[in-house]
Amino acid sequence: MNIILDASAIINGIPINLIKGRLITSPNVIDEIGKRANVIPIERVEQRIPKERFIEKVKKEILKTRDTLSKTDIEIIALALEFKGEIATDDYGIQNIAKKIGINFIPVGEVGIKKVFEWEWYCPACFRKYKGPGICEVCGTKLKRRVKKS
Numbered sequence: 001m002n003i004i005l006d007a008s009a010i011i012n013g014i015p016i017n018l019i020k021g022r023l024i025t026s027p028n029v030i031d032e033i034g035k036r037a038n039v040i041p042i043e044r045v046e047q048r049i050p051k052e053r054f055i056e057k058v059k060k061e062i063l064k065t066r067d068t069l070s071k072t073d074i075e076i077i078a079l080a081l082e083f084k085g086e087i088a089t090d091d092y093g094i095q096n097i098a099k100k101i102g103i104n105f106i107p108v109g110e111v112g113i114k115k116v117f118e119w120e121w122y123c124p125a126c127f128r129k130y131k132g133p134g135i136c137e138v139c140g141t142k143l144k145r146r147v148k149k150s
């Protein structure tokens with residue numbers, strides 16, 4: 001099986017029965033880890049840059065759920081599409097999109113999310129709701145993200 005690893009998976013490790021598989025990540029993940037201690041040796045992980053068409057597919061899904069994912073997060077999901085792999089991550093944003101696209105994920109550290117959700121942003125000071133990240137138009141407080149109740 002192909003396992004796509006994000007930084008959290010390389011730092012914290014993955015279930016031991018999976019470690020024999022092909023381990024893949026994006027070069028940006030390796031950059032993110034930098035000098036931090038990691039459980040999975042970097043030499044053990046293949047570094048691949050995902051093809052553009054897979055990145056585009058992931059971006060389309062992100063627009064639908066209004067997730068805010070980093071460039072690296074998007075690459076991880078794109079690699080899972082390209083290599084038909086599963087994603088090892090503790091990032092709820094990645095898990096959310098993966099689930100939506102039909103990619104399996106292996107939760108690292110925490111228990112994974114059970115269903116797909118949408119985000120909403122709100123002002124922690126005056127509680128106004130917003131559709132995206134930024135600053136509250138009324139009081140200037142930095143907006144926070146939470147799961148939107150459907």
Ligand SMILES: [Zn+2]
Pocket residue numbers: 123124125126127128136137138139140141
């Ligand atoms: Zn406000």
